[in-house]
Amino acid sequence: xxxxxxQPRRPRSxxxxxxxxxxxxxxxxxxxxxxxxxxxxxxxxxARRAGVAKQTIYRWWPSKxxxxxxxxxxxxxxxxxxxxERPTAETVRDYLRGYARFLADDPAGKVxxxxxxxxxxxxxxxxxxxxxxxxxxREQERAMLAHVIDAGAVAPSLDADAALDAxxxxxxxxxxxxxxxxxxxxxxxxxxxxxxxxx
Amino acid sequence: xxxxxxQPRRPRSxxxxxxxxxxxxxxxxxxxxxxxxxxxxxxxxxARRAGVAKQTIYRWWPSKxxxxxxxxxxxxxxxxxxxxERPTAETVRDYLRGYARFLADDPAGKVxxxxxxxxxxxxxxxxxxxxxxxxxxREQERAMLAHVIDAGAVAPSLDADAALDAxxxxxxxxxxxxxxxxxxxxxxxxxxxxxxxxx
Amino acid sequence: xxxxxxQPRRPRSxxxxxxxxxxxxxxxxxxxxxxxxxxxxxxxxxARRAGVAKQTIYRWWPSKxxxxxxxxxxxxxxxxxxxxERPTAETVRDYLRGYARFLADDPAGKVxxxxxxxxxxxxxxxxxxxxxxxxxxREQERAMLAHVIDAGAVAPSLDADAALDAxxxxxxxxxxxxxxxxxxxxxxxxxxxxxxxxx
Amino acid sequence: xxxxxxQPRRPRSxxxxxxxxxxxxxxxxxxxxxxxxxxxxxxxxxARRAGVAKQTIYRWWPSKxxxxxxxxxxxxxxxxxxxxERPTAETVRDYLRGYARFLADDPAGKVxxxxxxxxxxxxxxxxxxxxxxxxxxREQERAMLAHVIDAGAVAPSLDADAALDAxxxxxxxxxxxxxxxxxxxxxxxxxxxxxxxxx
DNA sequence: GCGTAAGCGAGACGGTACGTCTGGTCTTCCT
DNA sequence: AGGAAGACCAGACGTACCGTCTCGCTTACGC
Numbered sequence: 001x002x003x004x005x006x007q008p009r010r011p012r013s014x015x016x017x018x019x020x021x022x023x024x025x026x027x028x029x030x031x032x033x034x035x036x037x038x039x040x041x042x043x044x045x046x047a048r049r050a051g052v053a054k055q056t057i058y059r060w061w062p063s064k065x066x067x068x069x070x071x072x073x074x075x076x077x078x079x080x081x082x083x084x085e086r087p088t089a090e091t092v093r094d095y096l097r098g099y100a101r102f103l104a105d106d107p108a109g110k111v112x113x114x115x116x117x118x119x120x121x122x123x124x125x126x127x128x129x130x131x132x133x134x135x136x137x138r139e140q141e142r143a144m145l146a147h148v149i150d151a152g153a154v155a156p157s158l159d160a161d162a163a164l165d166a167x168x169x170x171x172x173x174x175x176x177x178x179x180x181x182x183x184x185x186x187x188x189x190x191x192x193x194x195x196x197x198x199x
Numbered sequence: 200x201x202x203x204x205x206q207p208r209r210p211r212s213x214x215x216x217x218x219x220x221x222x223x224x225x226x227x228x229x230x231x232x233x234x235x236x237x238x239x240x241x242x243x244x245x246a247r248r249a250g251v252a253k254q255t256i257y258r259w260w261p262s263k264x265x266x267x268x269x270x271x272x273x274x275x276x277x278x279x280x281x282x283x284e285r286p287t288a289e290t291v292r293d294y295l296r297g298y299a300r301f302l303a304d305d306p307a308g309k310v311x312x313x314x315x316x317x318x319x320x321x322x323x324x325x326x327x328x329x330x331x332x333x334x335x336x337r338e339q340e341r342a343m344l345a346h347v348i349d350a351g352a353v354a355p356s357l358d359a360d361a362a363l364d365a366x367x368x369x370x371x372x373x374x375x376x377x378x379x380x381x382x383x384x385x386x387x388x389x390x391x392x393x394x395x396x397x398x
Numbered sequence: 399x400x401x402x403x404x405q406p407r408r409p410r411s412x413x414x415x416x417x418x419x420x421x422x423x424x425x426x427x428x429x430x431x432x433x434x435x436x437x438x439x440x441x442x443x444x445a446r447r448a449g450v451a452k453q454t455i456y457r458w459w460p461s462k463x464x465x466x467x468x469x470x471x472x473x474x475x476x477x478x479x480x481x482x483e484r485p486t487a488e489t490v491r492d493y494l495r496g497y498a499r500f501l502a503d504d505p506a507g508k509v510x511x512x513x514x515x516x517x518x519x520x521x522x523x524x525x526x527x528x529x530x531x532x533x534x535x536r537e538q539e540r541a542m543l544a545h546v547i548d549a550g551a552v553a554p555s556l557d558a559d560a561a562l563d564a565x566x567x568x569x570x571x572x573x574x575x576x577x578x579x580x581x582x583x584x585x586x587x588x589x590x591x592x593x594x595x596x597x
Numbered sequence: 598x599x600x601x602x603x604q605p606r607r608p609r610s611x612x613x614x615x616x617x618x619x620x621x622x623x624x625x626x627x628x629x630x631x632x633x634x635x636x637x638x639x640x641x642x643x644a645r646r647a648g649v650a651k652q653t654i655y656r657w658w659p660s661k662x663x664x665x666x667x668x669x670x671x672x673x674x675x676x677x678x679x680x681x682e683r684p685t686a687e688t689v690r691d692y693l694r695g696y697a698r699f700l701a702d703d704p705a706g707k708v709x710x711x712x713x714x715x716x717x718x719x720x721x722x723x724x725x726x727x728x729x730x731x732x733x734x735r736e737q738e739r740a741m742l743a744h745v746i747d748a749g750a751v752a753p754s755l756d757a758d759a760a761l762d763a764x765x766x767x768x769x770x771x772x773x774x775x776x777x778x779x780x781x782x783x784x785x786x787x788x789x790x791x792x793x794x795x796x
Numbered sequence: 797g798c799g800t801a802a803g804c805g806a807g808a809c810g811g812t813a814c815g816t817c818t819g820g821t822c823t824t825c826c827t
Numbered sequence: 828a829g830g831a832a833g834a835c836c837a838g839a840c841g842t843a844c845c846g847t848c849t850c851g852c853t854t855a856c857g858c
Contacts, residue, residue, distance in 0.1 A: 038320040053831040117319035120312050121237040166369045173368030185361050214808045252810045413802040413855050436718040451805045515717035518710050519635040560782050564767045571766030583759050612823050612834045650836040
C-alpha cells in the first residue's frame with residue numbers, strides 16, 4: 001500500500017483536480033463582480049486574477065455562469081438558508097427580512113442579481129439557473145410555507161407559488177431598481193399577504 | 200392675410216435626419232431582440248438588418264441601450280399607457296392586468312426585461328433606464344394611485360412606492376422567471392394589497 | 399455712417415465657379431501634403447482646411463490626384479520650365495541641376511514624388527499622370543535635347559528617351575531614397591552621358 | 598564561484614508560432630498585390646485570403662509594410678542575389694540586366710515598386726524600407742563594385758554610391774513609368790558609366 | 797426685374813477598412 | 828494527467844474617410 005498520508009501539501013501537481021485552482025477561480029469571479037461589475041467579468045479576467053490558465057476554467061466549467069452558480073449556491077446556503085426545521089410564522093418573516101438584506105448588502109446578493117440578469121439574455125443560462133438554484137430553492141420555500149400553513153400559522157389567499165412570488169417579487173424588484181426594502185416594509189408585505197394568526 | 204403663426208420654422212440648413220433610417224434601426228433592434236435574443240443584438244447586426252451604416256447608428260444613439268429605450272418608450276406609451284384621466288379602482292386593476300400581458304405577450308415586453316437585465320450589468324444603463332423610463336413612469340403611476348386613494352376607492356397599507364412595488368414586483372418577478380401571471384392572480388394581488396371598497 | 403468695414407469677404411457664391419474656393423482647395427492640398435504628409439491628404443481634410451464643402455471638391459475634381467496635378471503643373475511651369483528657346487549644352491545642364499533642386503527643396507517637388515508614388519498604386523492615376531504631366535513634359539525635354547544634338551553641342555550614346563531617363567532617373571532615384579544630388583554629381587552625369595563638345 | 602549568469606533556460610512554455618499561418622499570410626499578400634493591386638492590399642483582405650484571423654497578422658507584423666518587406670527580402674535573395682564571389686565586369690552587367698528583368702517581370706518586382714511608393718507616403722515606411730532592404734542591399738552592391746574596381750575591371754567617374762544610383766536609377770525610373778529597359782540599353786548604361794576595360 | 801439655374805457650406809447617408817478586444821478552442825511544455 | 832502559457836480563428840467594437848445625396852442659401856444670367 002503506497003503513501004496514504006493524504007497531505008494538503010503540494011497544491012500544484014498531480015493528475016487530480018487542483019482544489020486551490022478551483023477556489024482561486026471562484027474567489028476571483030466573486031471579487032471581480034463585486035469590485036468591477038459584471039462587465040469586467042470575462043473568463044480572461046477571471047483567469048488573470050486567479051493566476052490560472054483559461055483552459056483550466058474551460059476544462060471544469062462550461063461557462064462563466066456555472067462559476068457564478070457555484071459561488072451563489074455555496075454562499076446562499078451559508079448566508080441565507082431556507083428554514084427547514086419546524087418553521088413558524090416568525091421564521092418565515094425573518095427569512096424574508098434576510099432575503100432583503102442578502103440582496104442589499106451581501107456580495108453574493110450581487111451574484112444573484114447578475115444571474116437574474118444573465119438569464120434574461122441567454123435561455124441556456126435561464127435553464128441552468130432554474131435547475132441549479134431557483135428550482136431547488138423554491139422547493140424548500142414551498143416546504144417551509146406548507147409547514148406553517150399546515151400548522152395554521154398563516155393563511156395566504158394565493159397558492160404557494162404565487163404567494164412566494166408575491167413576497168419575494170417586490171423585494172427583488174426593489175433590489176433590481178437599486179432600492180433597499182426595510183424590515184417594516186417586509187413585515188407589512190408579510191402580514192398583508194400571509195395573514196398570520198400570531199406574530 | 201397669410202398664415203402669421205410664426206412657428207418654430209428653423210430651416211436648419213443642411214441635411215436633415217433621415218426618418219426612414221431612424222425607424223429602420225428601431226425596428227431592426229426590436230426584431231433582433233425578439234427573434235435571436237439579446238446576445239445577437241450587436242450594433243453591427245442592427246446596422247446589417249436595418250440596411251443602415253454603423254456610423255448612422257453611432258451618430259444618433261450613444262449606445263444600443265438608448266435604441267432599446269427609444270423603442271420601449273414608444274411601444275409602452277402605445278400598448279400600456281398609465282391611466283391618467285379619472286382613474287378608478289377598476290382602471291388600476293386593468294392596468295396591472297395589462298402590465299402582466301405586456302411582459303408576457305408583447306415583443307416590447309422583452310425589451311423591458313432586457314433593459315432590467317442590462318441595468319444590473321452596467322450602472323450607466325441603470326441610470327438612463329431610470330431617467331428615461333422607470334422614473335417618469337413611476338411618476339404617472341404614483342399620480343394614478345394617489346387619485347384613486349383620494350377618491351376613497353382603495354386603501355393600501357403601504358405607502359405609494361412600496362404599494363406599487365408590491366403590485367408590479369411579483370408580476371415582473373414571474374416574467375423574469377418565465378412564468379405568466381394570469382388575471383385572477385393579478386386580481387387577488389390587487390385586492391389583497393389595495394383593499395378596494397368596490398370593484 | 400454705417401458699417402464700412404469692407405471685410406475681405408468671400409462673395410459667397412453665385413452661379414459661376416468660385417475662384418476663391420478653387421485656390422483654397424489647391425493651397426490646402428499643397429499645405430497638407432507639405433505639413434502632414436500624404437497620409438493626411440484626404441478629401442475630408444482638404445475640405446476642412448480649405449473651408450469648403452466636400453461636394454465643391456467632387457464637383458470640380460474627379461479625384462484628389464487631379465488636385466495634385468493642378469498644383470504640380472502650375473508650380474513646375476513656374477519653378478522648373480523646360481528650356482525651349484535656343485537651348486545650349488549649358489542650358490540643359492542647368493535644367494538638370496534645377497530638377498535636382500526642385501525635388502529636394504521645393505514643396506512642389508514633394509507633390510511630384512507623391513504622384514510617382516500614387517501612380518504605382520493606382521493604374522488610373524498612372525494614366526492621368528502620364529497624360530497631364532510626364533507626357534507633355536517629356537515632349538518638351540525631347541525637343542530641348544534634339545535641339546542641342548542638332549546643334550552638335552552634345553552627342554549621347556543613347557536614344558533621346560533613354561538618355562533622358564538616364565539623366566533624370568538617378569536624380570529621381572536619389573530623391574525617392576531621401577538623398578540630394580549635388581551640382582557636381584549632376585554635372586558628371588551630364589558629361590558622361592551627353593559627351594558635350596563644350597561646356 | 599558558481600555560474601550565476603542567468604541560464605539560457607528559456608522555459609518558453611506555451612504554443613509556438615504557426616508556420617503555416619505565416620506562409621499563408623506572405624503568399625496572400627503577394628498574390629493580392631499581383632492580382633488586384635496595392636489598393637486591394639488591405640489587412641482585412643489578406644486575412645480573408647489567407648484564411649487567418651486579423652489578430653494573427655497584427656500579432657506578428659506591425660504593419661502590412663513589414664509583410665511586404667518579408668516577401669521582398671525572401672524573393673529578391675532568391676531571384677536577384679547580389680553577386681558576391683569574385684564578381685567581374687560581366688557579373689555586374691548581368692546583375693543590372695537581372696535588376697531590369699526583376700522589376701519588369703517578377704511579381705516580387707511589383708512589391709519593390711510598391712514599397713518605393715509607400716515610402717514616399719509614410720516616413721516610417723521609408724525608414725524600415727531602408728533599414729531592412731535598401732541599406733543592406735546597397736552594402737552588398739558597394740562591395741561588389743569595390744571588388745571589380747580593385748581588380749581594375751571598371752573605372753567609374755563617380756563615387757560608388759553615385760555610380761550605383763546612376764546605374765539603377767534609370768532602370769527604376771523606367772519601371773516606375775511603366776517602361777521596360779532592354780538588355781542593350783542596360784549595356785550602354787553600364788559601358789558609359791563604368792568604362793569597363795574588358796567585357 | 798424676376799424666375800431659374802448653378803454654385804456654395806453643411807452634413808447625413810451606405811459603405812469599407814482600420815486596429816483593438818474578448819470568446820472559446822487547441823497545442824505545447826512543465827511538473 | 829493537470830495546469831500555465833499563449834497562439835489560433837472568429838467577429839464585434841467604435842472611428843475615419845470614401846463618394847453620393849439632399850438641404851436651404853446666394854448670386855448671376857436671360858427672358
